[in-house]
Amino acid sequence: MGAPIERVELRRVALPLVAPFRTATVDLTVREVLLVRVVAGGVEGWGECGALPEPGYTAEYVDGAHGILRQHLVPLALAAGEIDGASLGAVLAPVRGHPMAKAALEVAVLDAELRATGGSLAARLGGTRDRVECGVSVGRFPVAELLEQVEGYVADGYRRVKLKILPGHDVEPIAAVRAKFPDVALWADANGSYSPDDRDALRALDEYGLGLLEQPLPEDDLLGSAAVAAEIATPVCLDEAITSARAADQAIALGACSVVNVKAARVGGYLEAVRVHDVGRARDVPVWCGGMLETGIGRAANLAVASLLGFTLPADLSASARYFARDVIVEPFTLAPDGTMAVPTSAGLGVTVDLDYLDAITLDREVLAP
Ligand code: SMG
Numbered sequence: 001m002g003a004p005i006e007r008v009e010l011r012r013v014a015l016p017l018v019a020p021f022r023t024a025t026v027d028l029t030v031r032e033v034l035l036v037r038v039v040a041g042g043v044e045g046w047g048e049c050g051a052l053p054e055p056g057y058t059a060e061y062v063d064g065a066h067g068i069l070r071q072h073l074v075p076l077a078l079a080a081g082e083i084d085g086a087s088l089g090a091v092l093a094p095v096r097g098h099p100m101a102k103a104a105l106e107v108a109v110l111d112a113e114l115r116a117t118g119g120s121l122a123a124r125l126g127g128t129r130d131r132v133e134c135g136v137s138v139g140r141f142p143v144a145e146l147l148e149q150v151e152g153y154v155a156d157g158y159r160r161v162k163l164k165i166l167p168g169h170d171v172e173p174i175a176a177v178r179a180k181f182p183d184v185a186l187w188a189d190a191n192g193s194y195s196p197d198d199r200d201a202l203r204a205l206d207e208y209g210l211g212l213l214e215q216p217l218p219e220d221d222l223l224g225s226a227a228v229a230a231e232i233a234t235p236v237c238l239d240e241a242i243t244s245a246r247a248a249d250q251a252i253a254l255g256a257c258s259v260v261n262v263k264a265a266r267v268g269g270y271l272e273a274v275r276v277h278d279v280g281r282a283r284d285v286p287v288w289c290g291g292m293l294e295t296g297i298g299r300a301a302n303l304a305v306a307s308l309l310g311f312t313l314p315a316d317l318s319a320s321a322r323y324f325a326r327d328v329i330v331e332p333f334t335l336a337p338d339g340t341m342a343v344p345t346s347a348g349l350g351v352t353v354d355l356d357y358l359d360a361i362t363l364d365r366e367v368l369a370p
């Protein structure tokens with residue numbers, strides 16, 4: 001067992017994005033993000049909450065995550081005595097739902113524990129690769145601007161490009177990108193915006209050689225997703241629908257997907273993300289690491305989990321500069337020309353938080369103690 005938690009800081013920061021990020025359900029120009037800083041045994045650890053300011057991607061949002069952490073999750077963790085990343089899940093289990101808030105606290109506890117003992121998060125999770133293949137997820141833009149954005153990312157070396165689509169805004173951007181970049185590995189993400197009646201529109205996407213179609217239908221429609229998967233040639237990947245390793249196992253068994261997007265935030269933490277990865281391996285389904293426009297803190301943790309061998313497709317993990325003019329860590333993440341990024345190897349998350357910059361962009365900060 002680890003050390004008792006001495007205090008927990010909840011800090012909200014706002015980082016302007018270098019380009020707007022629009023999906024079927026989200027419209028962002030600034031990434032407002034909730035950070036968790038834990039001190040245990042005199043050592044600090046950091047975590048990032050994936051929640052967005054509005055509940056457009058899933059039900060969670062920054063204010064809600066902040067409230068559940070302040071009122072329920074942090075008090076449970078502070079009252080638990082000796083605790084570590086492995087035992088935290090049971091401590092937080094009385095609170096239903098709120099996976100992004102739980103994941104943020106879990107990774108902060110893991111970071112503190114690992115900084116005390118010297119191991120990297122990647123090694124703790126069972127990761128073995130030292131570099132991760134990276135892709136880029138591009139928000140919705142007018143076509144001319146979209147082509148410009150994609151051109152830049154292809155030149156940077158990203159291994160694949162993911163486009164955001166919704167009904168009525170699908171064939172046009174996909175066909176335009178496909179025409180200009182015939183060989184680029186291209187994916188599309190609908191964020192649950194189609195209905196089972198839109199099968200013709202979904203079938204029409206088959207002719208563009210997409211590597212996968214992510215979350216075509218709403219998250220609770222697994223049978224609908226299985227019907228779509230049976231009807232179209234493009235592999236169906238699920239994102240929002242995969243809330244746990246059990247959900248992944250059942251979705252695959254139902255034929256609702258043949259690829260899984262693994263996001264620690266969405267499944268309640270990095271330890272559960274490893275279990276989703278294990279389900280994928282057991283069922284011979286490729287998995288890849290999704291993203292939530294994380295700062296360098298969350299990106300470090302995503303790189304750690306993406307270093308596990310079952311992550312066989314490029315991640316939604318891009319360089320710091322793809323998101324922010326200035327990241328919150330001292331050494332921003334950069335993409336190598338071969339489209340890979342290095343997995344941090346030093347203790348815990350393996351990054352140094354730039355506290356001066358963080359202070360400059362902090363909107364709100366509170367400290368909770370027993
Ligand atoms: O982190 O590069 C990133 C963004 C990846 O597209 C991305 N995430 O549905 O997969 C998804 C979205 C969820 C977040 S919308 C801001």
Ligand code: MG
Binds near residue numbers: 239261
């Ligand atoms: Mg998605």
